Amino acid sequence: MLRFANPARFMRLSAVLLPWCAAAAAVFVAIGLYGALFVAPPDYQQGEAVKIMYVHVPSAWMASLIYAVMALASAVALIWRHPVAHIAAESAAPIGAGFTFVCLVSGSLWGEPMWGTWWVWDARLTSVLVLFFLYLGFIALANAFDDRTRGSRAAAILAIVGVINLPIIKFSVDWWNTLHQKASVFVMGGPTIATSMLWPLLVMATGFLFFFATLLMLRMRAALLRAKVRALRFGM
C-alpha cells in the first residue's frame, strides 16, 4: 500500500482506473435500478414503497463504509505521515456526508408511509444522525486552520475518535428495541431476505461502491492538482 503513497504514481494509476470505475458504476446502477424497479416483486406488506430500500440500504452501507475508509486513511496519515492519505480522508468526507444525507432523507421518505412518521428518535436513526454530524465536524475542523497540515492532523484524530460510533450504528438495532428493523442481509446463517429482492440490492450496492471509488479518485486528483498549483504559484 505504501507504494501508492507517491502522488505521481497515484495520478498515473487513477488516470487508468477512473474511466473503468465510472463505467462500472453506471452499468451496475443501471442493472440494479432495472432489477429493483421492474424485476423485484413488491413487498407483501409494504407494496411498492419497499423499492426505497434499493437506495436507502446501499447508501446506509456506504455511509458507514466511507467513515471506516476515512478513519483508516486518517490512521495511516498519522502513523506514516503520508500526505496522500490525508488527501484521501479529506476527499472522502464530503462524499460520506452526502451518502449519509441520502440515507437519512430516503429513510424519512420511507418512514412516512410505513411508520406514519417522518422521524422517530430511535437508536439507529439517532446514531446515523450523529455520524452525519461527525462528517460535518471533520470537514469543518479540516478547514478551520490557517495552516492546512494542522487542520488535516486535527481532523484525522477526530476521525479516529469517531470510529466508536460505527459499532453503535451497527448494533443499535440489536441492543435497543427500536422501530427500525433488524439486520437482514449480513446475519449469521445467511440473509433472511428473498433472493429476488437481494440480488438487485447487492447490484445497487456494488454500483454505489464503484460510484464512491470514482468520486473519491476524482476528488483526490483535483486536490493533488490544487496542491501542485498552490506550490507552483506560491513556491511552497
Place this chain on the structure above:
Amino acid sequence: MSAFTALLTRDLRLAFRQGGDVANVVAFFALAVILFPFGVGPDPDLLARISAGVLWVTALLAALLSLERLFEADYHDGSLEALSLMPVPLEIQVLAKCTAHWLTTGLPLTIVAPVLALVLHFDVAGYPALIAALLLGTPVLSLIGAIGAALTLGARRAGVLLSLLVLPLYIPVLIFGVAASEAAALGLQSRPHLLLLAALLATSLALAPWAAAAALRQALE
C-alpha cells in the same frame, strides 16, 4: 503522582484566583434552567415531566461553555509547551487538567442541580439517581470535551467549532443521564442506566486522555 497533584493544584489555584470561572458556570446553569418556566409556562406537571431533560441539557451546555479555558490560556501564554517538555506523560497531564475542570464545573453543577430540580418540581424520589447520574456523567463531559478543546486549539472561530465537534459525542451521556434520572422519578429501576453511565466513564477515562494528548502534540508541533 506528585506531578499530577502539582498540576491539579496549579489549575485549581488558577481557577480560583482568577475568580469568576466557577461562579459563571453555575450562574449560566441557573439562569438557563430558570428560562424554561418562562418558555413553556409555569404548569408544575409539565415542568416535572421535562425537568430531568432540562437539567441535563443545560448542564451539558454549561460544561461546553467552560471547555475553552481547559487548554486555551496555557496554549497562548506558552506554558502548555513548557508542560509538554516535562518528563511526565502528556496523558497524565491531560487527566490532571480534566480533573481540575471537573472539580470547577461538573462538581458545582452537581451540587446546584438538586436546588434547581426543586424549582422545576422534579419528583423527590428521583434525587439520589439524579445526583448519582450527574456524578458519573459530568466527568465524561470533561474528558470528551478535552479532546474537542485540544483539537480546536488555535482554530478560527474555535468556540462554534468546538460545539460542533463535542455535542454529537455528548449525546450518549445525555440519553443515559436523563434515562437514569427519569426512571427513578417514575419509580422504575435506574440502576441499568447508571451502570451504562459508569461504563461510559470508564471507557472515556481510559481512552480520552490518549486522544486529547495526541491532539495537543499536533497542536504544539
